[in-house]
Amino acid sequence: MSGLLALLDDVAGIAKIAAASVDDVAGQAAKAGAKAAGAVIDDAAVTPKYVHGFAAARELPIVGKIALGSVRNKLVFLLPLALLLSAFAPWAITPLLMLGGSYLCFEGAEKVLHLFHPAPAHGAATETGDPAHLEAAKVSGAVKTDFILSAEIMTIALAALPSGQPVWMEALALAIVALCITAVVYGGVALIVKMDDIGLWLARNARLAPTRAFGHGLVRVMPGFLAGLMAVGTAAMLWVGGSIVLHGAAETFWAVPYEAIHHLAGAVAGGVAERFAGTVEWSVTAACDGVFGLAFGMALVPLVTKVIDPVIARLRGKGGAH
Numbered sequence: 001m002s003g004l005l006a007l008l009d010d011v012a013g014i015a016k017i018a019a020a021s022v023d024d025v026a027g028q029a030a031k032a033g034a035k036a037a038g039a040v041i042d043d044a045a046v047t048p049k050y051v052h053g054f055a056a057a058r059e060l061p062i063v064g065k066i067a068l069g070s071v072r073n074k075l076v077f078l079l080p081l082a083l084l085l086s087a088f089a090p091w092a093i094t095p096l097l098m099l100g101g102s103y104l105c106f107e108g109a110e111k112v113l114h115l116f117h118p119a120p121a122h123g124a125a126t127e128t129g130d131p132a133h134l135e136a137a138k139v140s141g142a143v144k145t146d147f148i149l150s151a152e153i154m155t156i157a158l159a160a161l162p163s164g165q166p167v168w169m170e171a172l173a174l175a176i177v178a179l180c181i182t183a184v185v186y187g188g189v190a191l192i193v194k195m196d197d198i199g200l201w202l203a204r205n206a207r208l209a210p211t212r213a214f215g216h217g218l219v220r221v222m223p224g225f226l227a228g229l230m231a232v233g234t235a236a237m238l239w240v241g242g243s244i245v246l247h248g249a250a251e252t253f254w255a256v257p258y259e260a261i262h263h264l265a266g267a268v269a270g271g272v273a274e275r276f277a278g279t280v281e282w283s284v285t286a287a288c289d290g291v292f293g294l295a296f297g298m299a300l301v302p303l304v305t306k307v308i309d310p311v312i313a314r315l316r317g318k319g320g321a322h
Helices: 002-035 037-051 056-088 090-116 131-160 167-205 209-252 256-269 274-321
Strands: none
Touching: 037 056, 037 131, 037 167, 056 090, 056 131, 056 167, 090 131, 090 209, 090 274, 131 167, 167 209, 209 256, 209 274, 256 274
8 A cells, every 4th residue: 555655645746847837848848938029029910911812711721720730830841840959959949940030130121121122013813723733832832931030930939948858858849839929920810811701791780880880890990901911020020030149149259239238228218207117128129220220221122133033043943855
């Protein structure tokens, strides 16, 4: 009997440790997911354009296909790669983060440039073909874009996890981040793309006049909301991208800009009431990171468009010639 009681006591101890570990994983996943907020916002802002122009009945199925592709990107490809990096090349995480941050800065700067110099609308003629083929092409393009953003999300999440923990805890935390972020992003996208249909239905079918007026209001406000969402996504890209590049530079080779921004933010926060100091310091830091991200992204635009893109196109052309 004493042996059985000792065994039960051991089992209870193991269960407590396991429960504590699960709590730790959940907490780590929440913190890691919060670090990836900028890329998440951009993901939510970018995706609705892929269902534009399709019949209302196809919008949710398309979002569902993109969401499944996103889960596959994160769990099948990026999660194992992240674990390999953590185990065998942790030194590569910061450079990869900086590369991803540079991409966010470049994308954000390109979107700002397109506000002043809109690109000509080419490709409209190709969107009049077979709807099934067009849908497959749109989903494929969205999943490819998602892969880049998901890689950034997973790398940010990996960098936010504590070092030296068991592999299974890292894997579980990253899997939780991947699934939760995918659910939040594509659940939000599904709601956004159907909001005008919901408003139209309320405007036509609701019994009460205030409800019908609310439906009309939804229909009117959605174009502006989508434009605002794109603006927020662009700002988030520049802020997060600039922050990642500055932080990575401070860790590796040049800490002056990072330290200057934090010194400025601290000085400004010191001039306001204590209860507002934290908010002001964060706001000044984020604004400076965003300005740096925009300037850095603007510098990258000619490098990417005039040098990197032509080289990649030439290499693809040579590859296809054989």
